[in-house]
Amino acid sequence: MKTPQISIIAPLYNESETFPFLVERLNNLMDSVQESIEIVLIDDGSRDNTAELMQALALTDERYHCLFLARNHGHQLALTAGLAVSKGSEAVMVIDGDLQDPPELLTEFYPYLKQGYDVVYAVRKQRKENFVKRSAYYLFYRLLKSIAYVDIPLDSGDFALMSRRVVNIMNKMPEESRYLRGMRTWVGFKQIGVEYAREERHAGESKYSFKQLFNLAYSGIFNFSEFPIKFVSRLGVFSIIVSLIYFISVLIKKYYFQEVIEGFPALLFMIILFSGVQLFALGVLGEYILRVFFQSKNRPLFIIKSEIHNKEFVE
Ligand code: UDP
Numbered sequence: 001m002k003t004p005q006i007s008i009i010a011p012l013y014n015e016s017e018t019f020p021f022l023v024e025r026l027n028n029l030m031d032s033v034q035e036s037i038e039i040v041l042i043d044d045g046s047r048d049n050t051a052e053l054m055q056a057l058a059l060t061d062e063r064y065h066c067l068f069l070a071r072n073h074g075h076q077l078a079l080t081a082g083l084a085v086s087k088g089s090e091a092v093m094v095i096d097g098d099l100q101d102p103p104e105l106l107t108e109f110y111p112y113l114k115q116g117y118d119v120v121y122a123v124r125k126q127r128k129e130n131f132v133k134r135s136a137y138y139l140f141y142r143l144l145k146s147i148a149y150v151d152i153p154l155d156s157g158d159f160a161l162m163s164r165r166v167v168n169i170m171n172k173m174p175e176e177s178r179y180l181r182g183m184r185t186w187v188g189f190k191q192i193g194v195e196y197a198r199e200e201r202h203a204g205e206s207k208y209s210f211k212q213l214f215n216l217a218y219s220g221i222f223n224f225s226e227f228p229i230k231f232v233s234r235l236g237v238f239s240i241i242v243s244l245i246y247f248i249s250v251l252i253k254k255y256y257f258q259e260v261i262e263g264f265p266a267l268l269f270m271i272i273l274f275s276g277v278q279l280f281a282l283g284v285l286g287e288y289i290l291r292v293f294f295q296s297k298n299r300p301l302f303i304i305k306s307e308i309h310n311k312e313f314v315e
């Protein structure tokens, strides 16, 4: 297969139920556009038969380049692997493998690239998830926007079309803790958001565990903001000022008004409060140190067990 113009990347973790529908939608899309497209599917250590389905497909259809990771590395690293091997000379589109991000939007995104945009990202104008999840996402994106040092767009995930040069730059970014939508914004150039209605997951449950979701939110905050550490140091200054004011008021009470100073419960309360504040501060510091710790190991970001490219199996 000659070098494709566009790569479409989808990570899959236990998506065998959706798989046939995903492939059908992708095949229809490829048949309906003029540009040459390769599909990069990444099996993120699935425990169901997703890998077998991918294998059967890629051995018969050269448009599919399949990666099989050595274990479950998580969505962000699976995507990182996909971006690393993608060959699309003009652009790369990232979608979820559960059909929540309609691949057909490629035809809507692509013209923007031709107009000189380097990143066309999808903005969710409505979500079909439950109220608690929707509200959590809503608040998180607004919090992140208000504290991040790059202008990370509201309500947009990894679903986007990126130019080859943006992908090349992202591939060179060695950070271990990856928040791709933030990294994509960080790269810069001309970027534009396009609204879309996020579909319901085609089948099955969300493959993001609660812990993974939390980790993702933490990477957003700690990788793209200095706010937590600044907040802690301001909190420290604030409590020093409050304690000084209190100390002076005690002196005045004792020596000017000759009052007896009492306050055992207050003392206890203060000790408990400030032990809490100190542990919180240590935790914030710890988040940054953890990131330095993991980065300093310099391990590869993901391990590819095998791949099928041009209908050939490579181990
Ligand atoms: N995914 C993955 N590895 C994981 C978890 C998820 O590759 O450890 C994939 C999953 O198969 C899907 C995409 O990442 O294609 C988005 O995950 P999911 O739909 O579970 O997330 P949600 O849409 O609920 O945020």
Ligand code: MG
Pocket (backbone or CB within 6 Å): 096, 098, 100, 201, 206
């Ligand atoms: Mg999903």
